[in-house]
Amino acid sequence: MSLLELDDVSVTYRIASGDVPAVRGVSLTLDSGAALGVAGESGSGKSTLAMALLRLLPRDARVSGRILLDGEDVLAMKWGRLRAVRWAEASIVFQGAQHGLNPVRRIGDQIAEPLLVHDLAKPDAARGRVTELLEQVGLPAWRARSYPHELSGGQRQRVMIAMALACSPRLIIADEPTTALDVMVQAQVLTLIKELVAQQGISLIMISHDLSVLADVCDQLAVMYAGRVVEHGPSSEVFHDARHPYSRALAAAFPTVGDPASRMAPKGLGGDPPDPMHLPTGCSFHPRCPVALDECPTLDVELWAAGAGRVAACIHAKPATATAPASAPATEEPA
Numbered sequence: 001m002s003l004l005e006l007d008d009v010s011v012t013y014r015i016a017s018g019d020v021p022a023v024r025g026v027s028l029t030l031d032s033g034a035a036l037g038v039a040g041e042s043g044s045g046k047s048t049l050a051m052a053l054l055r056l057l058p059r060d061a062r063v064s065g066r067i068l069l070d071g072e073d074v075l076a077m078k079w080g081r082l083r084a085v086r087w088a089e090a091s092i093v094f095q096g097a098q099h100g101l102n103p104v105r106r107i108g109d110q111i112a113e114p115l116l117v118h119d120l121a122k123p124d125a126a127r128g129r130v131t132e133l134l135e136q137v138g139l140p141a142w143r144a145r146s147y148p149h150e151l152s153g154g155q156r157q158r159v160m161i162a163m164a165l166a167c168s169p170r171l172i173i174a175d176e177p178t179t180a181l182d183v184m185v186q187a188q189v190l191t192l193i194k195e196l197v198a199q200q201g202i203s204l205i206m207i208s209h210d211l212s213v214l215a216d217v218c219d220q221l222a223v224m225y226a227g228r229v230v231e232h233g234p235s236s237e238v239f240h241d242a243r244h245p246y247s248r249a250l251a252a253a254f255p256t257v258g259d260p261a262s263r264m265a266p267k268g269l270g271g272d273p274p275d276p277m278h279l280p281t282g283c284s285f286h287p288r289c290p291v292a293l294d295e296c297p298t299l300d301v302e303l304w305a306a307g308a309g310r311v312a313a314c315i316h317a318k319p320a321t322a323t324a325p326a327s328a329p330a331t332e333e334p335a
């Protein structure tokens with residue numbers, strides 16, 4: 001059985017000026033021990049999807065569909081069960097989360113907190129576990145006595161990863177875990193995440209705008225555009241031989257060191273991602289698409305099987321005989 005199964009998950013923010021459909025009909029699965037990368041430009045719905053997984057969304061968000069964690073529907077869990085699941089079974093490392101550490105509490109106490117809150121260890125045992133966790137993330141044990149301001153950004157992000165690991169969860173969701181770090185430190189933290197996932201058999205969902213980073217860490221890639229998954233399949237294939245023109249543009253968009261704007265603008269694409277409140281008709285990508293056809297503005301787009309274990313929501317990937325949509329990667333070549 002899959003560790004995580006998303007079935008037609010949608011998230012809409014209800015704000016004063018109307019509904020914002022941030023995530024639209026996402027269906028994905030994650031096997032135990034596997035790593036799934038979720039890519040897309042700013043505003044594509046990645047963080048909203050990540051937060052929906054553990055019901056961390058603000059009150060104005062409405063979530064529909066099913067999110068099954070080990071067969072249990074997260075959306076139907078009572079609060080007590082949900083609190084037990086957070087940290088202990090699945091934990092999130094947020095973008096720039098290292099800035100969220102409490103400045104007046106020692107690192108060791110903060111790492112121990114999830115263990116104590118979940119009653120998974122007594123204070124003495126928790127101290128031992130903190131030492132173990134610091135070692136796992138490449139920090140010396142004496143750092144337990146440090147305060148956050150005494151650590152570098154990369155070290156603080158390692159602390160956040162240690163906290164996420166504290167209760168030995170089966171799933172870690174990492175939302176842009178290295179974005180706020182400089183390039184050298186980014187590489188070190190990514191290597192750390194990769195090793196931890198491989199050694200401890202933890203499943204990972206990693207979110208980034210950078211397809212190359214995801215392809216390096218993850219087995220599977222899902223590319224999101226305007227709240228939808230537009231391509232999904234094995235990482236190296238999606239990265240090197242994308243079937244959707246948006247994934248191709250993302251794959252070609254290697255960030256330029258020191259130029260944050262270059263990360264946000266996939267090569268060869270003009271324009272900006274659409275406003276979710278005013279989505280283009282047909283394929284949402286058609287106004288920016290370099291290979292759009294006349295029918296794309298009215299196309300009823302679906303995820304079509306686009307090779308072994310792959311799906312893509314593009315007319316160019318649509319098999320001539322397509323009749324039904326594929327909500328998850330199919331295992332057969334299209335006819």
Ligand SMILES: Nc1ncnc2c1ncn2[C@@H]1O[C@H](COP(=O)(O)OP(=O)(O)OP(=O)(O)O)[C@@H](O)[C@H]1O
Nearest residue numbers: 013015020022041042043044045046047048058276
């Ligand atoms: N609390 C909120 N209320 C209303 N709209 C929101 C809220 N949070 C996000 N949105 C909107 O939902 C859409 C998806 O946002 P989201 O942050 O999930 O995208 P993202 O791909 O994670 O972007 P980024 O990489 O910038 O974090 C955007 O249009 C955003 O403006």
